[in-house]
Every structure is written in C-alpha cells, then in structure tokens.
Amino acid sequence: AKIRRYKWEAKYEYKSPDCYKKLVATINGKSPGPTIMAQQGDTVVVELKNSLMTENLAVHWHGIRQIGTPWSDGTEGVSQCPIMPGETFTYKFVVDRPGTYLYHAHYGMLRDAGLYGSIRVSLPDGKSEPFDYDYDRSIILNDWYHKSTHELATGLSSIPFSWVGEPQSLLIQGKGKFDCSQSLGASVCNASNPECSPYALTVIPGKTYRLRIGSLTSLSALSFQIEDHNMTVVEADGHYVEPFVVKNLFIYSGETYSVLIKADKDPSRNYWITTNVVSRSPNTTNGLAILNYYPNHPRRSPSTVPPTGPYWDNVSLRLTQSLSIKSRQGFIVTPPQTSDRMIVFLNTQNSINGYVRWSVNNVSFTHPHTPYLIAVKHNLTHEFDQTPPPDGYDFVNYDIYNIRNNPNATSSNGIYRLKFNTTVDVILQNAHSMNSTKSETHPWHLHGHDFWVLGYGEGKFDIYNDPKKYNLVNPIMKNTVPVHNYSWTALRFKADNPGVWAFHCHIESHFSMGMGVVFEEGIEKVGDLPSSIMGCGATKGGLPRP
C-alpha cells in the first residue's frame, strides 16, 4: 500500500460554471476539485489550507468509513472544530475498500459554494473487477444557485423564513448553461464564456466505459440519461450491484453509481447527455453535456432534441429502481438476521419559536459548541444535552398523509448512544410537509458505516408486518439511501466503528434546518484524539476537566 499525499488550498474565486459569474469555493483553483486516485489499502494524506479569508472549513470524505480515525471524518461540530481562515489542517485516513466516493465541505452550507470532488479507489495491482471495461471516467452532478451560500443559509435561519427556492441550473462535472438573456449583461452572464461550454465525454467507438456518477446536489433529486445509450448499473456507493440495465439513472444527493456504457452507436455524430430534476416540481432547466464520439469535434452539438428524462412526479418509477438494486452474486455480505434495536425516524417539517425547521421524531437537530467526538470522549457532560432523542413516534395516531395539526417541535443536540457491536435497524418514515407541497424525497447519509438496505415501502411502516418482508438474502450495502414520498425505507447496520457519526438528510438546506441525528458507539475504544481537531468550544486553550 502507498501513501498518497495531496496539498490543497481552499479559496473563493470568480467563476462562471453556468455562464453566470459568481464567487465559487475552489480547491487549487478548481470546482469540482482534484480527483483523489488511490488503491485499496492506501493511506491518503490531505494537507488542507483554508484561504477562504472569512469562512471556516472542514472537508468530509463521503463514503470512507474512517476505521480507527474518527477524527479525520471532516464533520464540523461532530468530529472536529472548524479549520479557521489561514489555518492548515491535515487529514489522514486509509481507503480500505475499492469503489466510488466523494468529498465535500462539511461546514454550514459551504458544499453548495462548489467545494467538492471525487474519490476513486481502485483494486490493488493484479486484482480485477467482476465486469469488463476499457476506460474509467468520473462525473459529478450538482445543482447550482446564483445567490451566495451565506445568503441562502441566512435566509433559512431567519424570521421571516426565506426559502432557497429551486436552483438556477444543473451542473454536469462542474458545467451548466444558464439562459443569459434573463440576466444583467455580459459582465455577469456571458453565454459564450468558454468556462461554461458543456462538458464533453469523449469516447472511442467500440469501447466500453465505466462512468462513475456521483450526485452532490444541494436540493434536487435527479435523473441522468444518455441519448440512445443504455446503462448497466454495476456499483452503488462502493458495492457491486447485480447488474441491471436502465435508460435513465435516478440519483440522489450523496449517492454514487458506476454504470457501463458501450460506444456502439452511429459514430459519425455526438449524443446528448442530460440530467433533470425529479421529486420536486422542477423550475430548473435541464443539465446538458455531450457524449463525443471520437474523432467528431467535442463542441459539435447533436442536431437531435435532448432527452428530457422521466416525468418528475412519477414516484413508482423511482421506487422500482430503488428495489432493483441488489448485491452482486459472489459478493454478498449477508446481514445479521435479527437486530438488537430498532429506531424509527419520522421526518417532519415543524415550526419552533417562529422558525421553520425539519425534525426527526419531533426533535430538530442543532450543533453543539464543542464537537461531539471530543465532548463524549472526554466526558464533558455540559457540552450537549444528555437526554437522548426518542427511538420512535406516535405510530398509531400520526397521519403521514396530511398536514400535521400541531407543528410544534423542540430542538436538541442530544445524541443516540449505541451499544458497541450491536445490530441496529433504522426505519426512515416520510410524511407530508408543513405546507401544501406534500411529501418529497430525502436522501439520508450515514457517516462511518455502510448499511444494508432491507426494504422500501409505500405508506406508514407497519412494525409488525413489514419486517417480515425484509430482504435478508442479497440486500445492497450503501451509505446513502432515499426515503421516497409518503414512504419508508428500512436499514440495518452494525455499530462496530468506534466514534461519533452523523446521520442526516444530504439535502444541504434540510440538514441545516435540523434534519439529522448523531450516533455514538464504542467511544472507549477511540484512541487519543489529536489536538488539531480541538480549539473551539470547551476545548479552547486546552481540555477542561470534566
């Protein structure tokens, strides 16, 4: 195994990813930032300098479990204090499994400002994947706002509440196209700026490509498609999938997939690659890129109409795709057949003292001043609420199909303490939101673990009967999973990674409005914490006595 060293500087720079000029948070001048390329078992060392001038920073390695290094998870308020402007912080962790992962800022809503990238972990030399391909490409999908992240975040935590609204454009590998005719002149929006010429994926006729597709959208659930080309899904969140063929791939924020495509169509032309919003009534133009058959010019737009993707409100299509994702034969990790604890998380929108919030079992998450990892490890009991939030909700009386009659909730920074090495089931239960916009999909992401996806179902989860329908034979393992509109999703994981881990909706505005929880397990097995993660809250100027 090797050591892969990276030296990164995070900075704001003016860029025009969708032709509209704004300040973008970059790494070494780029958004998406550099791709981390490593082999299974390698150690990745990232020396990260915060040159954002006035903003704090932390970077999370999304999908990397951080076994033995919970302090390198990069989650501000959970695993570390923020990296202050001018400071340098070093992350060091092992990439223990091959697959497709992501990284992104995990401080406030900074991810939305453009600070993100891909992690590609390949197999060690001499080992090969259970499928064949000639070339490997990474593509990150994103949605994009023209307002600053600071303005968006402030609006969400203000009275009156100011919602972020639908994004202005969709980016494919950092490039999109906003309609500049709606805007303020060429100094702000310039349709012929080369920075916003569409991303071109060049293919050699006859060859097979592995596309590693990740979504880091702020809000949108997406469908991704390539004109005239089917895709074979082979990997999800670092796990091999029993291959299945799709015309369009639904992908939720925080998920990654590998699909295989064959460049076997008429090679005399290029083809459209498109992405469109699903799950919310869209008000964002579709993202466009070009599948460029070599040697055609990569900028030559196909003369055909770009595929529009499925209708946004077709939930059953999306549920069907979720249900098709199974673990690949020969690579199945069988889940424990029973669990030690079941936690049901009802996701609702609430109002707390005039603020609009999201909550889980009527508790809206707030960050503590001292990161949990430090507070729990050093038993600083005054640093967060010692009462754990509830394991369930009022299953009998709660009507998930209607606006709740009492929108009150509480806020808390209490956490769930899991017994080390136990098996935990989490049921995500979706419901109607507070206003008339009904129910929307939430992609939930778990730090520090992969979980088995045991099942999905429509309506209210039935504690007695639905567990009998779980897939305990070949469930896929993932780190991010959607809970569909008015539906439930059941997960199982082993609490076997000593540390403190966030579990939250990956929609940036939802998490910042309180849609998350924190799990602790095996804290006594966590080694000495590096002092580099301290320096805020109760740890300012050294650790206090408990």
Ligand code: C2O
């Ligand atoms: Cu990719 Cu806590 O997030």
Ligand code: CU
């Ligand atoms: Cu959400």
